Amino acid sequence: MIDHWPLMGLRLTIGDVELRLPDDEELAQLADVAERGVHAPGDRPFLNGWTDGTPAEVARRFVQAHWGHRAAWTPQRWELELAVFHEGRPVGCQGMWASDFATVREVTTGSWLGIEHHGRGIGTRMRGAVLALAFAGLGSEFAMSMSFEDNHAPLGVSRKFGYRPDGITRDALHGEVMVSRRLRLSRQDWETGNPEPVIISGLDPCRELFGLTGD
Template identity: 60%
Template structure:
């Protein structure tokens, strides 16, 4: 079976109302349709990579290609885990966790998006908390980082709620314009002190070699 060769297919991260896992092909198609319907209000920039700003079909295709690319490029030294967020069995967005040289650095970064119809329900906080549990409790991370444009209030509020601290700024250029992002960092000690939802992980042990810590 494919899971014997790619055990990440069996990884599950769950809270009371969410499940984070890799999708099958039909679920990936459904997720692409969620992206096609919109990730943020038109005319708003939320990401350095402009995949959410194209036409619906372009957003859907970009999502599928990114998911396939991250699986194909995976190595224990450089990986990106695109965990699809399921609510009531339906995909609603993605919680990404990635790392470079994780066995030595023990540091992950996170990014995420939700379909526009699912904003404002507290899902963003809960799915990030689930990903952090995987990183700290499951993989033994010591640091987690995130970054958001300084005018992107929602993810910055999620980071503050989960115990992140400011970690400087990043200045990037896109289409000739300088875009400023607030960097944030969460240490294991602050994660331990932060109230968060209960999270369970299953299917992790067979995956540890893929993260470079088996």
């Protein structure tokens, strides 16, 4: 499969955390993690509401979304959804997406982590891994992140990496206005933040898929 879809060979390793595309069995295990919950009952940390519904519905939507990202991928518009493994066990997903990346050189990131794995520093390491991919691996100039004002965990992770305020967005969710903080991290601020080393392997065959032909 790597011959036809080189992204299957992409690996990011940071400490005891590894990020890569899951095979179908690992995708099923990730769906089980999602089914058990990724946030406390009553919380709404995601704008798209993908965690609404029964546990079985949440798991099924996650699997469908993962398949959809791969099917819709083009070098001009892509969304990379990497499974996160902690000590060999799937615990969540770290996403990174962009449009016209070869020109704009800007990515946006988002993630989720099984609720039983919160508070162990995994969220910081998985963000650090994709930031290394974006800046060191792909030559991005900026990385963006957005979080609701009361979603303190991802906002705290962003502060650790040196993101700066970049305004707000106002969106509707279940009939209510939700305010998100937009945050922006520059290549310079990432470099001066002394990021934890990340091992990136299998990237070269993937560059064309990211729109970087000839880089």
